[in-house]
Amino acid sequence: DAGVIQSPRHEVTEMGQEVTLRCKPISGHDYLFWYRQTMMRGLELLIYFNNNVPIDDSGMPEDRFSAKMPNASFSTLKIQPSEPRDSAVYFCASRGPGQGSNSPLHFGNGTRLTVT
Amino acid sequence: GNSVTQMEGPVTLSEEAFLTINCTYTATGYPSLFWYVQYPGEGLQLLLKATKADDKGSNKGFEATYRKETTSFHLEKGSVQVSDSAVYFCALGSGNTGKLIFGQGTTLQVKP
Numbered sequence: 233d234a235g236v237i238q239s240p241r242h243e244v245t246e247m248g249q250e251v252t253l254r255c256k257p258i259s260g261h262d263y264l265f266w267y268r269q270t271m272m273r274g275l276e277l278l279i280y281f282n283n284n285v286p287i288d289d290s291g292m293p294e295d296r297f298s299a300k301m302p303n304a305s306f307s308t309l310k311i312q313p314s315e316p317r318d319s320a321v322y323f324c325a326s327r328g329p330g331q332g333s334n335s336p337l338h339f340g341n342g343t344r345l346t347v348t
Numbered sequence: 349g350n351s352v353t354q355m356e357g358p359v360t361l362s363e364e365a366f367l368t369i370n371c372t373y374t375a376t377g378y379p380s381l382f383w384y385v386q387y388p389g390e391g392l393q394l395l396l397k398a399t400k401a402d403d404k405g406s407n408k409g410f411e412a413t414y415r416k417e418t419t420s421f422h423l424e425k426g427s428v429q430v431s432d433s434a435v436y437f438c439a440l441g442s443g444n445t446g447k448l449i450f451g452q453g454t455t456l457q458v459k460p
Contacts, residue, residue, distance in 0.1 A: 236391070265447065274452040275392075275437065288447065323391055334380040334399050334441055337448060339391030 234258070236340035238324050244346045250312040253343045256305055257326030265337060266299055266309050267323040275323075281307065314347045321345070350375045352440050354451035361428055361458050369423040369454045371412075371438035380441035381405075381414055381421040382448065387434045395423075395436070428458045 237256040245251055257264050265280040279289040284301045292299070296315070301307040311318055321344050325337040355370040373381065380399045384392040396405030401416035410425045421438060438451040 275450045277447060277449075280447055325391075334397075336382065336394040336397065337384075337392070339393070341389070341391045 236324055236326050236338050238322075238340035238343050240343060241341065242344045242346075244348065245314055246348055247315055248313045249347075250310065251314045251318075251345060251347075253309040253322050253324075253345070255307045255309070255324030255340060257307070257324070258328070258338055259305065260328060261326035261338070262304070262329045263327040264301060264307050265325040265327075266307070267325065269321045269323060269342070270319075278309070311345075314345075316347045319345055319347050350379065350440055350442055350449050352438050352449055352451040354436075354438050354454050356452075356454070357435075358455040358457055361456070363430055363458055363460050364427045365458075367423070367425040367428045367432075367456065369436055369438075369456070371421045371423065371451060373419050373421065373438075373440050375419075375440055375442075378416075381412070382439040382441065383410070383412055383421070383423050384437040384439060384450075385434045386437065386453070392437060428456070430458045430460055432456060433458045 239254045262283050266278040268276045278291045279299045280287055281301045299309045321342045323339050323342045325339045327335055327337050351374045353372050382397045383395040385395045386392045396407040398405040398414035401414055404413045412421050412423045435453045435455050437453045439448045
């Protein structure tokens, strides 16, 4: 049973470049979450989707960040243009249907982004 | 609004010592409570959960009891191992919105 798959595992880019992070949720899961983890701020929820529809994007830091979920098996988080303060580990997580927030999230292994 | 507060780390223990990591929450209604664990270089994994007051979640020797009267969900283990070294996150399930609110995480280091 494949878990949540994120790519790439590591991304190093220069300031001003566009960065795209990818996520494949667990098959059959209808919720998808994007989190960012830093030492300073801990784990922050950026945006989440239900049935491919964005429900809450209030955690997206600014307009440079955008997320899409074109179908049930794929989501992207894009940063354009990237800045050094975007350096963090970005996690994708998915949840199965039925129990709302009583059911656990399944996390991917994250993408470590470094912007120089 | 809903929030979760964990004790600050790092927590450093010797092998076989008793572990407590404190977690308190603020929430309306009756949220579900979770503990997640993050090993180095990996994503978070569910460790245990409790969905109503007085429930005790347990897994791999870890336990936590949902205490509504003290709004707490402290994590305990009677005898830690080096392999338990990780970051532990307390989380609250926000029923209406379907999202989890995480505490800031507590780093546990167990020395042989």
